[in-house]
Structure formats: structure tokens, C-alpha cells
Amino acid sequence: MAEVISGPAPYIYVSTRLRVRKAKLLRAEEYHRMLNMSLPEITRYIEELEYKTEIDELAPSFSGVDLLEVALSWNLAKEFQRVLALTPGAMAGFTGAYLQRWDIANVLTVLRGRTQGFRPGKIKEVLIPAGSLDRAVLDRLVVEEAPDRIAEGLRGTHLYPVVERELSAGIESGNFARLENELYKEYYSDLIRVARSGVRGGNEFLQYIQLEIDITNMQNLWRLRSGGATGEIRDFMIPGGRIPVEELNRLGSAETTDEIVDALKKRTNIPALQDAIEELRCGCSVRQIETRLIRFKLEQMDRMSRRYPFSISPVLVYLERKYYEVYNLRAIARGKAANLAPERIQEHLVI
């Protein structure tokens, strides 16, 4: 039977399936209940969910909270791969582009780990093959000794041009931070390109991506400021958002917080975002503001998905919601293992 990869049918099919999957994700009250459980109870609870297969598979190699975390990551990777396999045509291109951030994280972990002389086995433990580079490719990369051999292993992938351009400077300085920043900039520019390529809901997605870029830039502006970075911050800002990089660069050397808050507030007309920006003035921790911005982003996504039910938005919403389910479960388990108070753990949950 021929597969239908154009017209509205694939959108309806994929959106419906992912909406069903999204309905199966954990609800806020379930996280609240878990916050009052002990670690063994949480482990049992997670095992009763869809993570059982991974926990059983990894039990011989890991134990305790490490087992939970690795199992959750493996499940996330498998689920994202399943979504990738489910989406046909232009949607697959879009989903692939959206999941490329996992490739960036994995490639950088391999590069850094090997440069620091860590054993391949140790590096493999921290890889999450949720992007287009599957476990087989990553296994090949991880056994390479030299960074240029790792780069060579990426030839033909979307990451290769940036890696090739920035690698020698990274090897010389022993620092791959610039390479990492450039890869993320390229990632966002790819997303913008894909959003403009004619997928359904592309325009709305483009607006969302611009919002995400703005929020990421705001977070990083704040981080760089509180992290003691002075002067030019242009290189750490992602182009493509609504707030121009030049303005962010100028705000990087602003003398007062009020000046930055006022300038950023003028740049948005979304009340919820304006409220979040206003909180910068009260001296809240960067993390609290980050969590608030993430919640705001997810709400925006949900709104988009409801407005455009048969577009790429439901795919996006499901990917993000799934990611934050794993994130919340891991946060509860890790927080409990570290004896953090439930209120403290709750501060970090994205519900």
C-alpha cells in the first residue's frame, strides 16, 4: 500500500496519534503525589509506568537513582525515535530538525569526554541518542581517539560544516564552548529555515521559535551578567529572534537592571512574558526565572496546538511534554535521593 505523505492526511494521522500519547502523560496531581513518596515508592511507581522495559533492561548495569535516570533517558530517546519514524514527509524533516539539539549535546559530550581521556564506556553512559544520530553512529564516534577523527565520523551529517569550521580553534584552545554555541546557532537557523519551508503551521511555529530565541537570549543575557561577563556578548546571542542581537549586546553592558528590564519589556506585548521579565527586577534567582519562562513557553505551545490541531504543533507539544515528563520524574527521584524538601523539588518542576 502506498504511503500518503502529502496533503492533510499525514497531519491528521500524526496529530491524532500524538494527541492520544500526550493524554497518557503524567498529570500535575500525579507529580504532587510522588513528591510525598519515598524513593523506593517512586521507583516502584515509575516501574509501573511505561518505563518498565528500560528499567529491566538496565538493571544489571545500574542501580538506585542512576538506574532510574538512565532508564528515563533511554525511554525518552526511544520515544523520540518512534515519533521520528511515525512522521512522514515534510513533518519528518521538521521533527528531525527539532530533535537535532540532542545530536549537538551528544557530539559535544563525545568530543569533550575523549579529549579529557575518559573511557568510551563512561562516555556512553551519558549519551542520549534522541536525535538523528542513533546509538550505532554514536558508538562509532565514541571509540575514536582524536577529535579530528570524531569530526571525520560526522561527515555527511548536518553538524559537519560547523564542526569542521570550529574544531581546530577548539582543539587549539582546549575549549569547545565556541563550537557548542555555534552549533546551537546553526540549529536555530535550521529550524527557522524548516519553518519557512511550507509545513502546515510553519508560520506559527516560526513565531514560536522566535519567541524561544528571545527567551533563550534573555536568559543568557541575565546569566552572563550575573556570571561576571563584561563587554561584548554578541557571540553568545542567537540571531533570528525578534529582539536584535545588537540591542542585546548593548544591554549586556547596561549599568542598571532597571535599564535592561525596561528595554526588554518594551520588546514584547505578551502580558505573561512581561510579568516574567518584571521579576528580574526583584532579584529572584536566575533559575526561578528560567523555570517560569519554560512554563510560559509550554503554555504558548499548548495554545498553538489547540489553535492549529492538524499541523506540526501537536508533534512539538508532545515532544516537549514528553521531555518535561522525564525531566520531572528525574528531578523528583534525584531530589529525593539528595534529601531535598518536597517544596524545594517542586520549585524546579515544570508542571
Next chain:
Amino acid sequence: MALRDIKPTRSELINLKRRIQLSERGYKILKMKRDGLILEFFKVLGQAKDSRGALLAAYARAEEMMAVANTVEGAIGVKSAAFSVKEVPQIAVRQKNIMGVVVPEIRGSSVTKPIVDRGYGVLGTSSTIDETAAAFEDLVEQIILSAEIETTMKRLLEEIEKTKRRVNALEFKVIPEQIEARDFIKMRLDEMEREELFRLKKIKARSTGT
């Protein structure tokens, strides 16, 4: 020194007196040094208490931040960010002198780094990693400071102990023994003088009798 080994001569008495004078001068100087070291020790002790308190607070904060980072980023995210740290803090140890006691002066370089020099990219990490890295940098700074202060305190204590032993030895052993020897020689010399006088009187009496 046993009294029987002492030669009861006038030159020995002069030597002994000179030695007593020297011992008493040394005793006074060592006592002053001991008191000075004790004063210095109490000064350092105050700093050590503060630095130990700050160290414990920095350790608790670093531990807490690590727990938060593991909660937010997961151990995988934290390890992945940790792979990017290549530059190890350098420690330079010099020496300084406090009342003759050589104590270390420890200076660390590349301990606290601005966010852009830490090795990880800003775009791929969150502020939790920054806060955790900053907490551990602060901890390393405190360890270096405490190492300097506590080693100084330890060296001062050793020196105080050594000086106290010397002062006690001079006060209760060397000087009393020298004084005893001096008194013994004086007594022997007086006795010898009296014997001599008596002998002369005897000779004189015998010669006038015949």
C-alpha cells in the same frame, strides 16, 4: 651536670657566671618570643575560626547546589558539563616569616572564572550549572584560604610548643643547675680559702711555738 664533675676553680666560676648571664638573657628572650607567638596564635585562631566557618558554609552550599544540579539537569547533564572543564586551578606556595616561624602563603590562580571561560557553552546549558560551578569555585577558594591559615596555625603551635619546652628547660633545669654549680664552686672556694687560712694559722702557731 653532676656536681662532682665540676672543677671548683675561680676561672670555672667566672665562666659559669657568664653562662648564667647568657642563659638568663636567652630565657627572657625566649619567654618574650613565646608570649609574642601566643599573641600571634590567638590572632590567627580568630581568622581560622572564621575561615573554617566559611569553609563549612561553602561546602554545604556546594553540596546543595550539586543536589539541585542533579535534580534539574540530571547526573548525565552535570557529567556532560563537567567534561568541558579542562583548566585545573593552579596553586602557588610562597613562604613568609612570622617571628622566625616560616609559614606558607598560598595563592590560587584560575580558581574563579567568568562564565565564558569555564569551558562549557552558554547556549547549551542552564543557570543551574553556572550556580553549581560558582559554588564549587567558591569552595576551592575557601579551601586555599583555610589551608594557608590552618597551616600557619599549626606551625605557630609547633613553634610555641618548642619555645615553651626551651623556656621550661632553661627555667627549671639549666639555670637552676648552673646556679647550683655556681653556689657549689663558691662554697668550695670559700672552704678552700678557710682551709688555707687555717693552715697558715697552724703553720704560724707551730713556728712561733718552737
